[in-house]
Amino acid sequence: MSDLELEEFDLGDYGRQFDSPARSDEGLLTMLPVVNKSQRVILRSCNLTEKSCAALSSVLISNHRLNELILHWNNVGDSGVELLSTALEHPDCRLEVLNLRCCNLTEKSCSFLESVLRSNHSSLTQLDLSENSLRDSAVELLSTGLEHPNCRLEIMQLRNCGLTDIICSSLASALRSKHSTLKELDLTFNDVGDSGMELLSTGLDHVNCKLKTLKLQGCRITEMGCSSLASALRSNNSRLTELDLSINNLGDSGVMLLSTGLQHPNCRLEILQLEECHITEMGCSSLASALTSNTSSLRELNLTGNDLGDLGVIQLSTGLVHPNCRLETLGLQLCKITENSCEPLASALSANSSSLKKLKLIYNFGIGDSGVGLLSNGLEHTNCRLETLWLNGCKITERGCSSLASALMSNNSNLKQLDLSENKVGDSGVAILSTGLEHPNCRLEMLRLEFCNVMEMSGSYLASAFTSNHFSLRELNLNNNNLRDLGMERLSTGLQHPNCRLEILRLYGCDFTEKSCSFIASALRSNSSRLTKLVLVNNFLGDSGVKLLSIGLEHPNCKLDTLKLRCCFLTEKSCSSLASALRSNPSSLRQLDLRANGLNQPGVELLSALQKDPTYKLTKLQY
Known part of the structure; x- marks a missing residue:
């Protein structure tokens, strides 16, 4: 294999089933020569134990290219971490990212890792210990390492580690340290509570604190915790740019307190996640005030899963139309809004100070066609800058498609991504949308149906x-969608046209048979074909279909980089056809997914041989 082919190695690609022989200590040992040349090694859920850690320790020292090791969901245990730690302290080890999520670790592991953080040879910048029963005492050990002058750690993830408010004192101390390098801290699903938030804030507002991202999802924080956070945001030392408080019972009173911090000149927050925080229209009024502040820096706001209703969106829109508002991304999924919210949102889009580029309205069933019609008035306005619109599951039919097609044809249209999934668009809706796609003003680059x-x-x-x-x-x-073979035949005539610029085509579960493969092959052979990624997962193609598809793959005009054929009823014969195609055209395909086909070893070995040969570009083979 060439160096390029060894940028990433994933042991899971060599055995999809959890109990596959490849997913074991023995399986890893057989692949060590490949691991020893890889830059990024993924060993996710591979039944590995401390036995594998002994082998990996030697790789960490000998492979100077290895900078990321992902071991989550393995029974590594404390003894395994002890073995890895000796290598991490070695002067030849260059590892920067270590993921040990759900690896059956305890306080002992943190003792070994604390030693690593203090080592003058450690290169670690990112450590994930999530979903291990570490408890407070374990993280207290880690915190002493964070305060050491040699520590370079920038990202630490401790999701669901059984932590309480007690640990926040140690973490705050680490943040206050003059040697602190931590820029991101994830404490999601730990019992931090309001008291823990108060302790943590003493670190956040310190002059030495460099933290930019803080994730506190599901940490039992209420309005009292918001008061502490608001105080930290107002501090002239605050560097926080991203804050996630999702799945906490903040309520409107908590959001009101938080908004006082958002409005302060010292606040640098750009991303605020408030998903499922029990916010209503009263909370939206507070947030609108924050958006109108002349010092507001907020660029992204997620309010998914809150009972905002139309009144909430109307309140929020008063902030969105304000000249001081800089918001670019707004998430309003599952917020119980109807068509009545669409007019104020359209007004926000058409405001001469509008900065919104991404709007998510997923699963608001009351929007419907009439709501989309109102929204489209904003999309057609000269001031509208919206580039991404998600309308999944909003009960849109062909009538709504007519409004959207009109927006696409507008000379003011900036829309680049449109998601209409899980709506009753139907063929008539696609016919109408297609008139928009053909128009000179249309700039759409991605369409999901x-x-x-x-x-x-x-x-x-x-x-x-x-x-x-x-x-x-x-x-x-x-x-x-039930395109079937006839639909694919019709689609392929367009794919072969010189004007077609399509690069990614997803056709999962479209009721195709081998006949469709013939039409696809014709498109791949076309000298105007630009397809680089093709997803044909969960179609009844069979070996005869792959044989036909291979006729396209082996052609010099084929530019396909990624091909996904998972669950397509294939056998060893398909491996033979694909191997033959790759030998004929070695310059294209890099990723091939054949999982859930029950392939036997001889068939897989045909393709594995090509993956190991530097003549071919195949770097990722999944089976």
């Missing part, structure tokens, strides 16, 4: 759009 009742006729409508000399789409997702 998963579970949209799309059938054979849509293949013709989309193919027509593909042939337009104004066609800009780069990615199309038609997963889980």
Whole structure:
């Protein structure tokens, strides 16, 4: 293998089933020569024990290219971490990222890792110990390492580690240390509580604190904790730019307190996650005030899963239309909003100070076609800067598609990504959308239509759009629609056209048979084909289908980089066809996914041989 082919090694690619022989200490040992040349090693959920850690320790010292090791969901245990730690302290070890999530670790492991952090040879900048029963005493040990002059750690993840408010005192001390390098701390799903938040804030507002990202999802924080956080945000030493308080019972009173911090000139917060925080329209009023502040730095706000209702969105929109508002991303999934929210949102999009670029309205069932019609008025406005719009599961039909097509044809349209998945779009809706895709003003690059009742006729409508000399789409997702072979035949005529710029095509579960493979092969052979990624997962292609597909893969015009054929009823014969195609055209395919096909070893070995040969570009083989 060449150096490029060894940027990443994933043991899971060599055995999909959890009990596969490849997913074991013995399986890893057989692959050590490959691991010893890899830059990033993924050993996720591979049934590994301390036996593997002994072997990996030698690799950490000998492989100077290895900078990331992912070991989560393995029974490594404290003894395994002890073995790894001796290598991490070695002067030849260059590892920067270590993931030990859910590895059956206790306080002992933290003792070994604390020694690593103090070592003058340690290169570690990121450590994930999430989902281990560490408890407070263990993290107290780690905190002493964080305060050491040799420590270079910037990211520490401690999700669901059985921690309480007690540990916050030690962590705050580490943040106050003049040697502190920590920039991101994740304490998600620990019992931090308001008292812990108060302790932690004494570190956040210290002059030595360099923390930029703090994740406190599900930490039992209430309005009292928000008071402490607001105080930290107001501090002239505050460097926090990202804060996640999702799944905490903050309520409107908590958000009101938090907003006082957001409005302060010293606050640098850019990303605020408040998913499922029991916020109503009153909380939206406080947030709107924060958005209107002339010192507001907020760029992203996520309010998913809160009972905002239309009144909440109306309140929020008063902030969105303000000249001081700099918000670019707004998440309003599952917020119980209806068409009545769409007019104020459209007003926000059309405001001459509008900065919104991404809007998520997923699973707001009351929006419907009339709501989309109102929203489209904003999309067509000259001031609108929106580039991404997610409308999954909003009960949109062909009538809503008509409004969106009109927006796409507007000379003011900036929309680049549109997700209409889980709506009853149907063929008639696709026909209408296609008129928008063909228009000279349309700039759309990605369109998702998963579970949209799309059938054979849509293949013709989309193919027509593909042939337009104004066609800009780069990615199309038609997963889980009954296109069938006839739909694929019609779609392929457009894929072969010189104007078609499509690079990524997702066709998961589209009821294809071997016939579709013939049409796809024709598209891949076309001298105008630009497809680089093709997903055909969960289709009844069979060996005969892959044989037909291989005719396209072996052609010099084929530019396919990634091919996913998971769960396509393949056998060893398909491996033979694919190996033959790769030998004919070695310059293209890099990733091949054949999982859930029950392939036997002889078939896999045909492809594995090509993966190991530097002549071929195949770097990732999953089976």
